[in-house]
Amino acid sequence: MAHTAGGTALTPAMKIAIAVIGVLVVAGIVVIAMLNTAGRDGAEAPPSSAPTTAVAPPTTPGPLPGATPTTGSEVPPPTAAPGTGLPPLAAAEPLVAAPLPKSGSRDGGLVAGFPTSVAEPMEDSDVVSTSIATENTAMQVSLVSSTTTALDEIRAHYRALWTSLGLREQPGDDSTMAFTGEFESLTLNVRTTGTGNMYTIFGVLRTE
Missing domain, CATH: 3.30.310 (TATA-Binding Protein)
Incomplete structure (x- = not known):
């Protein structure tokens, strides 16, 4: 092995080893970063919910506010109770009138x-x-x-x-x-x- 006056010179084999180690370190950092990102994504994802069933609107909608009534859209008024069909009795009148005769x-x-x-x-x-x-x-x-x-x-x-x-x-x-x-x-x-x-x-x- 040869020596220089200022220190030990790196051999080609040592340079290759240092380069390989650097590549491995960088690769490890990248892998760790990817794992951390995947973990956060999984933690932040909202839990899936069961599908909901939509309620269908009524098949026969009622009248809109302010709409003009049409035939059949109004409830008919209740019918009046049937009467007896007889005319009202006349008020009674006295059978004698004033002035009355003397006793x-x-x-x-x-x-x-x-x-x-x-x-x-x-x-x-x-x-x-x-x-x-x-x-x-x-x-x-x-x-x-x-x-x-x-x-x-x-x-x-x-x-x-x-x-x-x-x-x-x-x-x-x-x-x-x-x-x-x-x-x-x-x-x-x-x-x-x-x-x-x-x-x-x-x-x-x-x-x-």
């Missing part, structure tokens, strides 16, 4: 002012007595008559008359029947006597 009585006939439209005696009757007693807006009337007409026919006559005037029959018995209205109260009593049949009407009539 009085009469035997064998009708006293002046007697309300024949409400308590007229039957045909073929003999009037025994009639009377009227008035006070303010009320009038009491009475009629006593005798007849040969059967008791059932007497009842039927006055039942038809008072019903036609809008009065309502109330519970009674075999000898008495009663009818009432908004302003009236009437009773009929029938009985048999030695000479025929007797009937008596008593009523209270008001003007209001």
